[in-house]
Amino acid sequence: MREYKSRIQGYINESKNQSIKLLQRLVQEDSISGNESRAQAIIMEKLREMGLELDVWEPSKEEMQEHPYFISARSNFNGSPNVVGILKGTSGGKSMILNGHIDVVPEGDLKQWTQQPYGATVKDGKLYGRGATDMKGGNVALILAIEAIKNSGIALKGDVYFQSVIEEESGGAGTLAAILRGYQADGVIIPEPTNMKFFIKQQGSMWFRLKVKGKVAHGGTRYEGVSAIEKSMLVIQEVGKLEKLRNDRVNDPLYDGVPIPIPINIGTIHGGTWPSSVSDLVVLEGRFGVAPSEKLEAAKEEFEKWLRDLKMKDEWFAEHPVEVEWFGARWVPGSIEADHALVQTLEQNYLEITKQKPVMEAAPWGTDGGLFTQVSQIPMIVFGPGETKVAHYPDEYIDLEQMFLAAEIIACTLLDWCGVQEQQESEGAYEGEGVL
Amino acid sequence: MREYKSRIQGYINESKNQSIKLLQRLVQEDSISGNESRAQAIIMEKLREMGLELDVWEPSKEEMQEHPYFISARSNFNGSPNVVGILKGTSGGKSMILNGHIDVVPEGDLKQWTQQPYGATVKDGKLYGRGATDMKGGNVALILAIEAIKNSGIALKGDVYFQSVIEEESGGAGTLAAILRGYQADGVIIPEPTNMKFFIKQQGSMWFRLKVKGKVAHGGTRYEGVSAIEKSMLVIQEVGKLEKLRNDRVNDPLYDGVPIPIPINIGTIHGGTWPSSVSDLVVLEGRFGVAPSEKLEAAKEEFEKWLRDLKMKDEWFAEHPVEVEWFGARWVPGSIEADHALVQTLEQNYLEITKQKPVMEAAPWGTDGGLFTQVSQIPMIVFGPGETKVAHYPDEYIDLEQMFLAAEIIACTLLDWCGVQEQQESEGAYEGEGVL
Numbered sequence: 120m121r122e123y124k125s126r127i128q129g130y131i132n133e134s135k136n137q138s139i140k141l142l143q144r145l146v147q148e149d150s151i152s153g154n155e156s157r158a159q160a161i162i163m164e165k166l167r168e169m170g171l172e173l174d175v176w177e178p179s180k181e182e183m184q185e186h187p188y189f190i191s192a193r194s195n196f197n198g199s200p201n202v203v204g205i206l207k208g209t210s211g212g213k214s215m216i217l218n219g220h221i222d223v224v225p226e227g228d229l230k231q232w233t234q235q236p237y238g239a240t241v242k243d244g245k246l247y248g249r250g251a252t253d254m255k256g257g258n259v260a261l262i263l264a265i266e267a268i269k270n271s272g273i274a275l276k277g278d279v280y281f282q283s284v285i286e287e288e289s290g291g292a293g294t295l296a297a298i299l300r301g302y303q304a305d306g307v308i309i310p311e312p313t314n315m316k317f318f319i320k321q322q323g324s325m326w327f328r329l330k331v332k333g334k335v336a337h338g339g340t341r342y343e344g345v346s347a348i349e350k351s352m353l354v355i356q357e358v359g360k361l362e363k364l365r366n367d368r369v370n371d372p373l374y375d376g377v378p379i380p381i382p383i384n385i386g387t388i389h390g391g392t393w394p395s396s397v398s399d400l401v402v403l404e405g406r407f408g409v410a411p412s413e414k415l416e417a418a419k420e421e422f423e424k425w426l427r428d429l430k431m432k433d434e435w436f437a438e439h440p441v442e443v444e445w446f447g448a449r450w451v452p453g454s455i456e457a458d459h460a461l462v463q464t465l466e467q468n469y470l471e472i473t474k475q476k477p478v479m480e481a482a483p484w485g486t487d488g489g490l491f492t493q494v495s496q497i498p499m500i501v502f503g504p505g506e507t508k509v510a511h512y513p514d515e516y517i518d519l520e521q522m523f524l525a526a527e528i529i530a531c532t533l534l535d536w537c538g539v540q541e542q543q544e545s546e547g548a549y550e551g552e553g554v555l
Numbered sequence: 556m557r558e559y560k561s562r563i564q565g566y567i568n569e570s571k572n573q574s575i576k577l578l579q580r581l582v583q584e585d586s587i588s589g590n591e592s593r594a595q596a597i598i599m600e601k602l603r604e605m606g607l608e609l610d611v612w613e614p615s616k617e618e619m620q621e622h623p624y625f626i627s628a629r630s631n632f633n634g635s636p637n638v639v640g641i642l643k644g645t646s647g648g649k650s651m652i653l654n655g656h657i658d659v660v661p662e663g664d665l666k667q668w669t670q671q672p673y674g675a676t677v678k679d680g681k682l683y684g685r686g687a688t689d690m691k692g693g694n695v696a697l698i699l700a701i702e703a704i705k706n707s708g709i710a711l712k713g714d715v716y717f718q719s720v721i722e723e724e725s726g727g728a729g730t731l732a733a734i735l736r737g738y739q740a741d742g743v744i745i746p747e748p749t750n751m752k753f754f755i756k757q758q759g760s761m762w763f764r765l766k767v768k769g770k771v772a773h774g775g776t777r778y779e780g781v782s783a784i785e786k787s788m789l790v791i792q793e794v795g796k797l798e799k800l801r802n803d804r805v806n807d808p809l810y811d812g813v814p815i816p817i818p819i820n821i822g823t824i825h826g827g828t829w830p831s832s833v834s835d836l837v838v839l840e841g842r843f844g845v846a847p848s849e850k851l852e853a854a855k856e857e858f859e860k861w862l863r864d865l866k867m868k869d870e871w872f873a874e875h876p877v878e879v880e881w882f883g884a885r886w887v888p889g890s891i892e893a894d895h896a897l898v899q900t901l902e903q904n905y906l907e908i909t910k911q912k913p914v915m916e917a918a919p920w921g922t923d924g925g926l927f928t929q930v931s932q933i934p935m936i937v938f939g940p941g942e943t944k945v946a947h948y949p950d951e952y953i954d955l956e957q958m959f960l961a962a963e964i965i966a967c968t969l970l971d972w973c974g975v976q977e978q979q980e981s982e983g984a985y986e987g988e989g990v991l
Binding site for chain 1: 758760762763764774776777778782784785788791814815818820821822823824825826827828829831832833834837840841842883884919920
């Protein structure tokens with residue numbers, strides 16, 4: 120095995136330039152939701168070149184929309200295909216799904232960028248651009264890992280499924296579509312930007328919209344009305360109390376030092392139509408954090424009950440209850456035990472290659488990983504190159520050496536996890552490039 | 556004098572139909588700001604018919620804009636003339652300005668009307684339509700009062716100036732223009748809809764905009780940011796404390812029973828751009844009530860200082876002070892002593908005609924009257940037909956009998972205030988209609 124892993128290392132070292140070029144081509148495509156097709160075409164071309172079996176399809180909203188975890192603002196996914204590249208194993212090994220999303224968030228205010236958002240400029244070992252770290256860098260690490268195995272003439276026993284999915288940034292419809300298409304495996308690695316930490320737990324989240332009612336009146340006789348703005352203040356205060364209660368329950372040592380493990384963030388507030396009128400409606404929108412092991416349904420019910428109980432604090436809410444709507448995005452929480460074989464295999468390879476123990480953490484944000492954990496019950500870990508703090512921000516970048524390191528650790532993990540078919544047995548198992 | 560007043564009553568009784576027709580024509584013109592010219596043309600036609608001296612001009616923004624009490628969102632007043640009709644006295648009497656605005660607020664949501672907003676339908680003694688009560692009904696009462704005097708062959712000693720002004724609903728530029736044009740008098744009556752009460756004090760008001768700052772962060776790690784929404788809650792709370800302090804100072808018995816004589820109303824709130832981000836800016840807009848005898852400048856300074864002092868409650872505000880902007884509308888407060896001769900003259904006539912004492916009140920809203928009080932130091936009272944509660948609302952209406960009653964009370968007040976030139980002396984003083 121040591122010999123195989125050293126071949127992997129050698130291959131990756133020699134392939135840096137071509138991998139950087141691949142990442143550049145991907146970053147140059149602004150694959151925001153609805154605009155993924157050109158980036159996916161590059162992925163398809165690359166996978167085909169590598170000799171992988173391809174599965175390409177446009178997710179069907181009709182087939183998914185009854186699923187309780189389906190969420191999407193899109194009317195259809197025409198022109199936004201999912202792409203899966205399959206490296207078939209020789210049999211007898213454990214299988215792995217390597218999942219990465221191809222969609223990126225919009226570049227935002229151009230004035231805040233010092234680099235071209237889709238320029239993919241390389242400078243001081245960093246590649247700049249929207250999606251570089253979230254998560255085209257992770258995707259290239261996956262492709263390079265598979266390529267290193269394949270082009271080093273190593274045959275795996277278990278199957279490897281590389282999934283380049285759409286719609287992660289808008290709630291995970293791409294990954295849900297892959298799950299519903301029947302993809303199963305013994306483990307999943309998602310190289311979202313963890314800065315090489317092991318995110319063995321991920322916070323889930325759901326967006327909510329609250330409508331707080333008042334009664335209109337002229338501002339000069341405001342005592343004749345009921346201000347929805349003032350009532351909102353009570354609502355916000357009480358939501359804060361629920362946040363405290365929920366977080367006091369979190370006793371996982373992974374969250375030690377995190378001030379609020381599962382925040383309830385009220386992100387927007389809009390109310391009133393006229394400065395000198397008493398507002399009769401305030402709309403609050405926010406993000407409700409869900410603990411890694413919590414069910415979304417239970418979290419929703421707790422919030423809704425808490426809001427119903429507002430009437431015990433203020434009679435106004437008995438006649439005018441706060442309306443709750445769950446809308447927009449939702450990420451299912453995920454978790455895996457620290458002593459799970461998948462974590463240990465990855466940890467062992469991390470240790471061998473970096474000579475350090477990985478940092479285990481609970482992620483403050485969700486990924487598509489929760490869908491694997493909760494919908495298809497596949498053990499899943501989030502581990503990848505790039506720093507969270509630059510994701511979604513101007514001048515997003517990825518450290519290229521970290522990307523190569525992730526590729527090597529993942530490739531070596533695949534060898535251990537899927538098992539290697541000894542070479543003499545595997546002869547003829549690969550056509551095409553036929554390396555070695 | 557009794558004989559003159561009985562002639563007035565007789566004239567008004569016989570002129571009801573023609574006055575209703577005049578009001579209908581006026582209500583049928585949707586004279587919202589910028590669209591007053593057709594309604595003013597009807598006024599001009601009527602005043603000319605009555606034989607009054609006319610002064611018609613479009614206010615000049617250039618001439619007014621340096622004035623500290625000028626406020627208007629318009630770039631100019633082209634097509635929006637002020638109209639003044641002058642009934643010259645024979646000399647030796649006190650003069651009076653009768654002021655009413657011709658502009659109306661928009662009709663709003665048509666679905667909430669059961670009547671045509673500009674239909675001017677008469678039903679059960681009420682005339683329905685936008686502006687019927689605020690304040691075309693009051694204007695018709697003024698015109699009818701003057702016409703009753705003139706067509707009853709009564710000659711006044713003092714001058715009467717009927718001002719049909721624009722822009723009251725947007726801050727008073729029309730009345731300010733009339734003041735700056737040089738109109739002066741010994742008293743002013745404004746028949747805004749007081750439901751026949753005497754509003755001897757009027758609350759002023761100013762609109763403000765507050766910008767409350769925060770620090771952006773991802774909702775999943777919201778403790779890394781500072782929520783402008785949470786900071787706004789503190790601001791709103793502290794504004795509430797200032798409101799209490801300011802209202803505790805109001806000890807005028809006229810305000811007994813008014814829960815909040817000079818409210819600070821926060822009418823709108825807008826903040827945040829994304830449910831799962833910590834908001835870095837909240838904008839609050841509101842109306843700051845100003846006591847009848849208070850200077851606008853002093854009220855502003857008190858509010859600004861209060862907001863500056865927020866830093867003593869929360870250090871955040873030391874580095875990130877709340878920004879205050881005074882914008883949009885502003886109404887100057889007004890007040891007159893209850894024992895002023897103008898009030899007493901009006902009161903005496905009210906008593907004689909209705910056999911009841913009038914109700915004296917402090918108005919919860921401002922009118923153009925404050926400009927007369929504070930800019931030209933003319934004693935001014937607000938008294939008119941129609942109920943405040945239907946002004947600016949769907950199905951606005953005026954009780955027509957109340958309008959005629961107001962006309963009679965105001966006409967008789969003019970006789971006492973301006974003085975009547977005995978008939979033999981006044982012969983030949985009137986040309987034209989030559990009634991009697």
